[in-house]
Amino acid sequence: MTLKDQNCSIKESIRENRADPSKRAKPFKPTDKLVILSQDCDINGQESTVEVAVLSIPKGGDRTSSRISKVRDVKKLRIKHGDDHYVLHVSLIGVLSKVELLECLDKFHIEHLDEENLSILKKWRVNRYSRAALPHKFNTDFIQARLAPEDSGLRQTLEANHKHVLGLYAYVFPLDEDAPRYYVSVSIVLSLKAKEETGVSAFHDALMGVLKQVHKESDHLHMLQVEDVEFGQSRLPTRDLVVPPEDFTAEDQILMSELTLDYMCWPDAD
Numbered sequence: 047m048t049l050k051d052q053n054c055s056i057k058e059s060i061r062e063n064r065a066d067p068s069k070r071a072k073p074f075k076p077t078d079k080l081v082i083l084s085q086d087c088d089i090n091g092q093e094s095t096v097e098v099a100v101l102s103i104p105k106g107g108d109r110t111s112s113r114i115s116k117v118r119d120v121k122k123l124r125i126k127h128g129d130d131h132y133v134l135h136v137s138l139i140g141v142l143s144k145v146e147l148l149e150c151l152d153k154f155h156i157e158h159l160d161e162e163n164l165s166i167l168k169k170w171r172v173n174r175y176s177r178a179a180l181p182h183k184f185n186t187d188f189i190q191a192r193l194a195p196e197d198s199g200l201r202q203t204l205e206a207n208h209k210h211v212l213g214l215y216a217y218v219f220p221l222d223e224d225a226p227r228y229y230v231s232v233s234i235v236l237s238l239k240a241k242e243e244t245g246v247s248a249f250h251d252a253l254m255g256v257l258k259q260v261h262k263e264s265d266h267l268h269m270l271q272v273e274d275v276e277f278g279q280s281r282l283p284t285r286d287l288v289v290p291p292e293d294f295t296a297e298d299q300i301l302m303s304e305l306t307l308d309y310m311c312w313p314d315a316d
Contacts, residue, residue, distance in 0.1 A: 047080045047154040056142070056150045060098060064140040072138065077103045079132070081159070083139070083171065095141040101125075101132035123170045125163050134167075136174065162209070173306055180303060183266040184218050184228055189305065192256045203252040210240035212291060215302040217270075217283045229277050231270045232257060233284055233302070235294050246288045253287045 049057070057074045064070050079101040082089070089096055104124075121136045159167065193201055204211055217231040234249050254271070261269040268275065271285055283301040284294065 047082070047156050049074075049080075049153060050155055051153045054150060054153050056146060056153070059146055060100075060140045060142055062140075063095075063142065064138060066137040069137045074100070075102065079127075079157075080154075081134070081167070083167070089144075093144075095143055096147065098140055098142050099134050100138040101127065101134060102138075103130055104133050121174075123167070125166060127157075127159065127163060134170075173304075179221075180216070180218055181221060181223050181225065181228060183264075184216070184230065187264040187267050188216070188230070188232075188256075188260055192260055193305075198256070200252045200256045203248055204234075207240070207244050207249070210237045210244055211235075212237055214305045215283075215294075215298070216305055217302045219277070219279060226266070227268060228266055229268050229270055229275075229279075230260075231283060231285055231302075233286055233289050233294075233298075235289050235291060238291065241290070249288045257287075 060080070061070050061072070061074075081099045081101055082096050083099055084093070084096040123134045125132055125134070192198060195201065204214070212235040215233050215235065217229075219229045232253060234253060236246065236249065240246060240249075257269045257272050260267055261272040271287060274285070281297070281301065283298040286293070289298075
C-alpha cells in the first residue's frame with residue numbers, strides 16, 4: 047500500500063506501535079510502501095490489529111548492488127517489486143488498528159505482491175524464529191568458506207536456478223558446539239519442474255565439488271557423501287545430493303536443518 051496523502055495520520059499510528067521503541071521516531075519516506083503481514087484468517091478474525099511492515103528503497107548507490115541483494119541478516123530482507131528494489135527491516139514492523147485502517151483505506155493506492163514475493167516474505171518471517179543454531183565450525187568451514195563467497199560454484203548454481211530450489215538442508219551430528227568432529231550430509235531439494243527445465247546434473251556436480259573440498263580441507267567436518275563411515279547413529283536422513291520433493295520425507299526434515307538462502311533469493315541481474 048502506498049499513501050496518496052503523505053500527511054495522513056495513519057503513519058504516526060504505525061510509528062507509535064513499532065515493536066522496537068528506538069525506531070518509533072524514524073520517519074516515513076514518500077517512496078515507502080506498507081505491506082500487511084497478517085494472514086487472512088487473522089484479518090477476518092477477532093484480532094483488533096493487523097501487522098504491517100515497511101518497504102523502503104535503499105538510499106544511495108546502485109539499488110541492485112550486492113550490498114542490497116545479498117543480505118544474509120534475517121533482521122532484514124530485500125525483494126524486488128515492480129521496477130524497484132526494496133528492503134524490509136524487522137525493527138520497522140508495527141501494528142495498526144483495523145478500524146483506523148478501514149477509515150483511511152481510500153488514502154492508499156493498493157497493489158499486490160506476486161506469489162514468489164509472498165512466499166519469500168512468509169519464509170523470511172518464519173526463518174527468524176525457526177532456524178536451527180548450527181555449530182560454529184560448520185558455519186565457518188561450510189557456509190562462510192564454501193557457500194557464501196560470490197565466486198562459489200555452488201552459490202552461482204543455486205542463484206542461477208533459484209526458482210527451482212525448494213531448500214538446502216544439512217545434517218550435522220553432533221550439534222554440540224565443542225565437538226572435535228562433525229558428521230555432515232547436505233542435500234538440495236528441487237521443484238517438480240527442475241528435472242524437465244534445468245536438469246539435476248549441475249546441482250549434483252556443484253554440491254559434490256564443494257563437499258569434496260570441505261572434506262579434504264576441514265579439520266572438523268567429515269562429509270558423509272564423500273566418505274561414508276559408521277558413527278553410531280541408527281536414524282539417518284537421505285544421503286542423496288539432489289532430492290525431488292516426493293523423496294524428501296518428514297523424517298528427513300526433522301533430522302536435517304534448512305540453511306538460510308534468503309540472501310540468494312534474487313540474483314544480481316534479476
